[in-house]
Amino acid sequence: MKRQKRLVWLCLALSPLVFGSCSDDDDDDLIGYWVRMSDFDGLARGEASGFTIGNKGYLACGFDGSKNNERMSDLWEYDMEMDAWMQKADFPGSARSKATAFSIGDKGYLGTGYNYTTGGGEVYLNDFWEYDPASNTWTQKADFPGSARYDAVSFSVLGKGYIGAGYDGNYLKDFYAYEPSSNSWQQIVSIGGTKRQGASSFVIDDVAYICCGQNNGEYVYDFWKYDPASGTWTQLRDISNTSDEEYDDDYSTITRLHANTFVIDGSAYLTCGESGSIVSSTWKYYPATDLWEEVHEFKGSARTEAVAFSNGERGFVATGKSGTTRFDDIWELNPYQYDPDDD
Numbered sequence: 001m002k003r004q005k006r007l008v009w010l011c012l013a014l015s016p017l018v019f020g021s022c023s024d025d026d027d028d029d030l031i032g033y034w035v036r037m038s039d040f041d042g043l044a045r046g047e048a049s050g051f052t053i054g055n056k057g058y059l060a061c062g063f064d065g066s067k068n069n070e071r072m073s074d075l076w077e078y079d080m081e082m083d084a085w086m087q088k089a090d091f092p093g094s095a096r097s098k099a100t101a102f103s104i105g106d107k108g109y110l111g112t113g114y115n116y117t118t119g120g121g122e123v124y125l126n127d128f129w130e131y132d133p134a135s136n137t138w139t140q141k142a143d144f145p146g147s148a149r150y151d152a153v154s155f156s157v158l159g160k161g162y163i164g165a166g167y168d169g170n171y172l173k174d175f176y177a178y179e180p181s182s183n184s185w186q187q188i189v190s191i192g193g194t195k196r197q198g199a200s201s202f203v204i205d206d207v208a209y210i211c212c213g214q215n216n217g218e219y220v221y222d223f224w225k226y227d228p229a230s231g232t233w234t235q236l237r238d239i240s241n242t243s244d245e246e247y248d249d250d251y252s253t254i255t256r257l258h259a260n261t262f263v264i265d266g267s268a269y270l271t272c273g274e275s276g277s278i279v280s281s282t283w284k285y286y287p288a289t290d291l292w293e294e295v296h297e298f299k300g301s302a303r304t305e306a307v308a309f310s311n312g313e314r315g316f317v318a319t320g321k322s323g324t325t326r327f328d329d330i331w332e333l334n335p336y337q338y339d340p341d342d343d
Helices: 002-014
Strands: 033-036 049-053 056-062 072-079 084-088 100-104 107-111 114-116 122-124 128-132 137-141 153-157 160-167 171-179 184-188 200-204 207-211 224-227 232-235 260-264 267-271 282-286 291-295 307-310 315-318 330-334
Touching: 049 107, 056 107, 056 307, 056 315, 100 153, 100 160, 153 200, 153 207, 200 260, 200 267, 260 315
Parallel strands: 049 100, 049 307, 260 307
Antiparallel strands: 033 330, 049 056, 056 072, 072 084, 100 107, 107 128, 114 122, 128 137, 153 160, 160 171, 171 184, 200 207, 207 224, 224 232, 260 267, 267 282, 282 291, 307 315, 315 330
């Protein structure tokens, strides 16, 4: 095993410069160590929404699998330094799941999603709310101007928030920017390529990246970045084995729906979600080379529709579901260690 690890370290050192992936079929040789943290204090759930402010992650709403289809409206704060949870002010809007959320500065924002009527019908939502942790209060803001939807994707960059894509009865690819100082929205150019719901996003060096999702029953493999300085989308290398080159030969497990993403030290990590079945494989993205590398798979139970938190130095995955099972655990990835259980 020691010799194998030395080879893997050499592979990791070269991969950002030369290779897309040097992973071995044996997951024991992949770098990355998942650690279980203090369990979520609230009810186990999937389809929740999350955002990060400083060293604290926030988890709101979701669905616990109740037989009457009631969605949730509670809010919880996770302190990364203390490894502790605390319940905060309930979300005052309609209870919901599959909403989207992001933070700008010291405020959190949550909108869209869906709920069920007492008669059992789906209600798509487009209201939009701001959370202030200093006062522990929610304030309703200008409604999201696109169609009411769920499974949208969002991010924030350079002081603005962005929401787009998702599903409103049809798959979508439109995008809108939110300016908090004026409490106003502006439609921007739509993402290129495929319409999608359940996509994932991350931001590195003031550039936003959108990947994954589903369209018409197929898993989306086109990959895009958005530069707010120029207001343009640029297509990157596909996240599937679609080229004649070797770099993407092992990319078959990247594409998925409802994946979790977070950023540590300038690289992005993508984990969990579903692709025909629930998946645990975890991938690292290098923006300088536009290449992916497989790291150690998520160590908790395989899951989808979980929530991720990241302060740029640490990354966490919490809650989620698999079939009718909902989870209340939280895991942190240490990307620079091997799992000692693999020795």
